[in-house]
Amino acid sequence: MAEDEQTSTEPRSFLMCATEVARLLGVEGVAVEQDGRRARHLAHAVRKPLLERASLPEELFAPLMAAAVYDPDPSFCRWFVEPAVYAFGRRRVMAALVDYLRTGTDAKRAGAVRAWYCAHVPLHADRSPAYGPAGVRDPALDESRDIKDAWLEASMRVFAEATDLRMRHRVLLDLPTSRAAYAPRLHQLLESTLASARAHSDPYIRRWAAAADRDAV
Numbered sequence: 001m002a003e004d005e006q007t008s009t010e011p012r013s014f015l016m017c018a019t020e021v022a023r024l025l026g027v028e029g030v031a032v033e034q035d036g037r038r039a040r041h042l043a044h045a046v047r048k049p050l051l052e053r054a055s056l057p058e059e060l061f062a063p064l065m066a067a068a069v070y071d072p073d074p075s076f077c078r079w080f081v082e083p084a085v086y087a088f089g090r091r092r093v094m095a096a097l098v099d100y101l102r103t104g105t106d107a108k109r110a111g112a113v114r115a116w117y118c119a120h121v122p123l124h125a126d127r128s129p130a131y132g133p134a135g136v137r138d139p140a141l142d143e144s145r146d147i148k149d150a151w152l153e154a155s156m157r158v159f160a161e162a163t164d165l166r167m168r169h170r171v172l173l174d175l176p177t178s179r180a181a182y183a184p185r186l187h188q189l190l191e192s193t194l195a196s197a198r199a200h201s202d203p204y205i206r207r208w209a210a211a212a213d214r215d216a217v
Helices: 010-025 038-052 058-070 078-088 090-103 106-118 145-161 165-172 184-198 203-216
Strands: none
Touching (some): 010 038, 038 078, 058 090, 078 106, 090 106, 090 145, 165 203, 184 203
């Protein structure tokens, strides 16, 4: 079963997002099987058209990102993230996910974490005509070092502020344990995060801190 599908209202929101993406693409007449999983069928129907177009309209960016975040299944949110990366650039996609992580509800933050992994998808000129004219891509579209730093910072701040243990797991346990992965400006925040993680009651969080301490030796 998809993560949190029974306990959250996200599947209904996902349906709204998938419906909006389909509408903007002009995809109609989607067959819905008896299981009633209309959102997933819509997602499947738009997957190919999203990757086949040489460009996507600006008005599609926000709905694509919303669909990626609201998709409750981490196995499938790539269907929305990947075409957005091709058409709008990795930098812009990652920046949007950082915004979700900074200001979203816990459900949206969880969705942003799922989508963040997909935003690192490798790009190939033959995968989508949106890669770039004649297979040439502007590197500025995908320059994201500072955005990745912003993600690390937002993750550590959410860890410090969150009261829900699952949210703390989501934002912390996938963070790098090597200090070299963090920009110098983040070192003070990292040390504060480590101090909190070392003293935490949860063994998985303490284990992350221990791994970081080993990497520092």
